[in-house]
Structure formats: C-alpha cells, structure tokens
Amino acid sequence: MIKKIFLCGLLLTVFISLSHAQDSGEDKLGAWYMYFGTNKLSEKWSLHTEAQFRFYETSSSFNQLLLRTGGNYHISDKAIATFGYAYINTDGTFEDIPNEKNSEEHRIFQQFILKNTVGKFAFEHRYRIEQRFIDTQAGSSTQHRGRYRLQLTYPLNDKWFLNVYDEIFINFQDDLFGQNRLYGAVGYKASKDLSFQLGFLKNHFEDTQFDRLQLAVFFNTDLRKKQANTAQ
Numbered sequence: 388m389i390k391k392i393f394l395c396g397l398l399l400t401v402f403i404s405l406s407h408a409q410d411s412g413e414d415k416l417g418a419w420y421m422y423f424g425t426n427k428l429s430e431k432w433s434l435h436t437e438a439q440f441r442f443y444e445t446s447s448s449f450n451q452l453l454l455r456t457g458g459n460y461h462i463s464d465k466a467i468a469t470f471g472y473a474y475i476n477t478d479g480t481f482e483d484i485p486n487e488k489n490s491e492e493h494r495i496f497q498q499f500i501l502k503n504t505v506g507k508f509a510f511e512h513r514y515r516i517e518q519r520f521i522d523t524q525a526g527s528s529t530q531h532r533g534r535y536r537l538q539l540t541y542p543l544n545d546k547w548f549l550n551v552y553d554e555i556f557i558n559f560q561d562d563l564f565g566q567n568r569l570y571g572a573v574g575y576k577a578s579k580d581l582s583f584q585l586g587f588l589k590n591h592f593e594d595t596q597f598d599r600l601q602l603a604v605f606f607n608t609d610l611r612k613k614q615a616n617t618a619q
Contacts, residue, residue: 415443415444415448416444416445416598416599416600417441417442417443417444417445417448417450417597417598417599417600418441418442418444418445418446418599418600418601418602419439419440419441419442419588419599419600419601419602419603420439420440420441420442420601420602421437421438421439421440421601421602421603421604422436422437422438422439422603422604422605422606423435423436423437423603423604423605423606424436424437424605424606424607424608425459425607425608426607426608426609426610427607427608427609427610427611428610428611429611430461431460431461432458432459432460432461433458433459433461434456434457434458434459434610435455435456435457435458435459435469435471436455436456437453437454437455437456438453438454438455439451439452439453439454439455440452441453441599445600449478450477450478451475451476451477451478452474452475452476452477453473453474453475454473454474454475455471455472455473455474455494456471456472456473457469457470457471457472457496457498458470458471464502465501465502465503466499466500466501466502467499467500468497468498468499468500469496469497469498469499469500470496470497470498471495471496471498472493472494472495472496473492473493473494473496474491474492474493474494475491475492475494476489476490476491476492477489477490477491477492488523488524490521490522490523490524491521491522492519492520492521492522493519493520494517494518494519494520495517495518496515496516496517496518497515497516498513498514498515498516499513499514499515500512500513500514507541507542508539508540508541509539509540509541510537510538510539511536511537511538511539511540512535512536512537512538513534513535513536513538513554514533514534514535515533515534515535515536516531516532516533516534517531517532517533517534518531519531519532530558530559530560531558531559531560532556532557532558532559532565533556533557533559534554534555534556534557535554535555535557536552536553536554536555536568537552537553537554538550538551538552539551539552540574545576546575546576546577547573547574547575547576548573548574548575548576549571549572549573549574550570550571550572550573550574550584550586551570551571551572552568552569552570553567553568553569553570554567554568554570555567556568562593564593565592566590566591566592566593567590567591568588568589568590568591569588569589569591570586570587570588570589570601571586571587572584572585572586572587572601572603573585573586580606580607580608580609581604581605581606581607582604582605583602583603583604583605584601584602584603584605585600585601585602586600586601586603587599587600587601588600588601
C-alpha cells in the first residue's frame with residue numbers, strides 16, 4: 388500500500404514539475420471545483436448532470452461557471468451516445484474591472500464514448516462535437532469544434548485508483564489547434580455510486596498555459612428505484 392501511495396505522489400509531482408518548467412498564463416495557481424452525475428432513467432437511458440466552478444486562484448477571483456446536461460443512450464455497457472446542452476459564463480480578466488461584462492455561451496454538443504479494458508487498465512475514448520453560440524462585449528459569434536479525450540484509470544485497491552487523461556480541442560474555423568488538457572489525479576471510491584478525485588490539470592493553449600488544481604465529485608443515482616418506491 389505504501390508503494391501505491393508513493394506512486395500517486397510521484398504522478399502528481401511529475402505533473403506539477405512539468406507545469407513549472409513552462410511559461411504560465413499567470414503567476415497564480417487556479418482551481419476547478421466540479422460535480423458530475425449519471426442519473427439512470429431506464430435500462431437504455433440516463434441523464435447527465437454537471438456543474439463546474441472555475442477560479443483564477445484556488446478560492447477566489449471567479450473565472451467561469453459551466454453547467455452541462457444531456458441525454459445518454461447506452462448502446463451497451465461499453466458504448467454511450469449523448470446529445471446535450473451547456474451554459475457557460477466567463478470572466479476573461481484576472482483582476483476585477485468595474486462594469487466589465489462577462490461573456491456568455493450557449494453550447495449544443497454531440498458525444499460518443501467507447502470503453503475497453505486491458506488487464507487492470509480501463510480505457511475510455513470520448514469523441515465530442517460542439518456548436519458554440521458566444522456573446523461578448525465585442526459582439527456575438529458562432530463557432531464549431533471537435534474534441535477527443537483518451538482517459539486511463541488504474542485501480543490501486545477496492546477504494547483507491549489513479550486517473551489520467553489527455554484531451555485535444557480542434558477548431559473547425561480559424562486556427563486548427565484550440566487547446567490541450569493533460570490531467571492526473573488520485574481517486575477514492577466511497578461507495579458504488581459516489582467517488583472523489585483530487586488532481587492537477589495543465590491547460591495548454593497555442594501561446595500560453597494555465598495550471599489548475601481539480602476537485603471533482605461523481606455521484607450517480609438510479610431514478611428507477613425512486614419511481615418504484617413512489618408507486619408503492
């Protein structure tokens with residue numbers, strides 16, 4: 388167990404070392420606090436719920452609010468198709484500026500997830516296409532992009548696990564490269580439906596990079612049970 392804990396610490400140290408070896412967009416370490424849920428509606432359908440609170444600093448200087456939901460169709464236990472909507476409110480400045488208007492975005496997305504395992508390693512491939520309707524002080528625009536995320540999860544024991552992923556964003560207009568996100572975390576499975584992850588994200592853009600701590604809560608529910616209890 389001590390070796391596994393050491394491995395967790397080594398993983399996070401590597402990610403943090405990589406972040407300080409490159410130029411950052413600011414001299415503050417920011418944080419993302421996140422909730423994700425998969426709410427089972429039937430054998431084939433579930434509802435995705437998500438909320439993210441992003442800060443320029445670990446507990447202050449609001450950066451972005453992201454709310455996302457969608458309908459998941461479970462083709463099998465290894466293939467899921469999703470159609471959904473997201474609302475994003477962004478403060479693009481580090482310092483508070485009087486009368487500064489936050490940008491707003493309404494986003495529609497289509498997504499397909501494939502899962503497979505190799506030994507104890509669980510792989511997840513996520514393909515996503517987004518249609519983005521953005522409103523800023525400079526005006527309104529419509530943008531489109533694609534995203535691909537390769538995620539790897541490795542269990543340390545029945546409760547603890549490691550999670551890493553890399554996600555690339557490709558623009559369908561202007562410059563092809565949008566951004567790349569490299570992430571590593573230690574996770575704890577409190578129960579069958581509840582887990583936590585504490586990790587570090589390197590968010591790389593074409594000419595700058597941002598370092599973000601991440602604390603995520605994953606809570607899944609089975610609404611079919613509630614419906615059955617209500618009927619009784």
